[in-house]
Amino acid sequence: GESVGLHLPTLSVQEGDNSIINCAYSNSASDYFIWYKQESGKGPQFIIDIRSNMDKRQGQRVTVLLNKTVKHLSLQIAATQPGDSAVYFCAENGGDSSYKLIFGSGTRLLVRP
C-alpha cells in the first residue's frame, strides 16, 4: 500500500506576535522535559528544559510550561522573529535511568514578515 508521510502540524504567526507550541507527552513517570529547535539542514538545537518539580521555567524570550496533571508541555516564544522559523520538538526522559530521550513528532513554526 501507499505510505503516508509524517504530517507535521504547522503554526503560522506574524512577526512580533507571541507563539505557543504545544506537546502532549506519553509517560507519567517522565521527570525531565526538553525543547529542541531544528532549522532546515541542521541538527536539533537545545532551547530550554524543565524538571517535573517545576511548572514553569523562563529563558531568553522563551518560557516552558509543564502541566503534569494532563501530561502537557508548552513552549512560549515572545516577540517571534523570522529566525524562529523552524521545527520544534519536545522530548521526555521516560522517568528511568536510561539517559534516553523520547522525542515527539514536532511542530513547524512559520513566521510571516
Added chain:
Amino acid sequence: DAGVIQSPRHEVTEMGQEVTLRCKPISGHDYLFWYRQTMMRGLELLIYFNNNVPIDDSGMPEDRFSAKMPNASFSTLKIQPSEPRDSAVYFCASRASGGAEEQYFGPGTRLTVT
C-alpha cells in the same frame, strides 16, 4: 568547543554497498547516541553508548546495522548492505553524565541509497 562533528555530511550510494558514518562527540561527554530521522518515523534512537560501551541497541533496525565506539572520541555507524529504505538523516548526539540532561546534536549525515 567545536561541538559534535559528523562526517560525511552527505552520502549517496548504491543499494548493496557498505556505508560508514562517523561521529566525534564533544570532549568530556561520556554518552553518545545515534539517531535516524525520516519523514515517516520522525527522530528515532538507534543505539547509545556509555564510556564506549553499547548500553541499548534495541532501536537498531536489523543486523545490517552495526555501531562501534573504539574510544571516547570516535564512533561509527555502519550499514552493510545498504538498502533504499535506509535513506534518512543520521544524527549523532552526546551528553555528559550527571547534572544537565540535554543532548548535543551534530549536523547530521544525509544518506541517500539508490
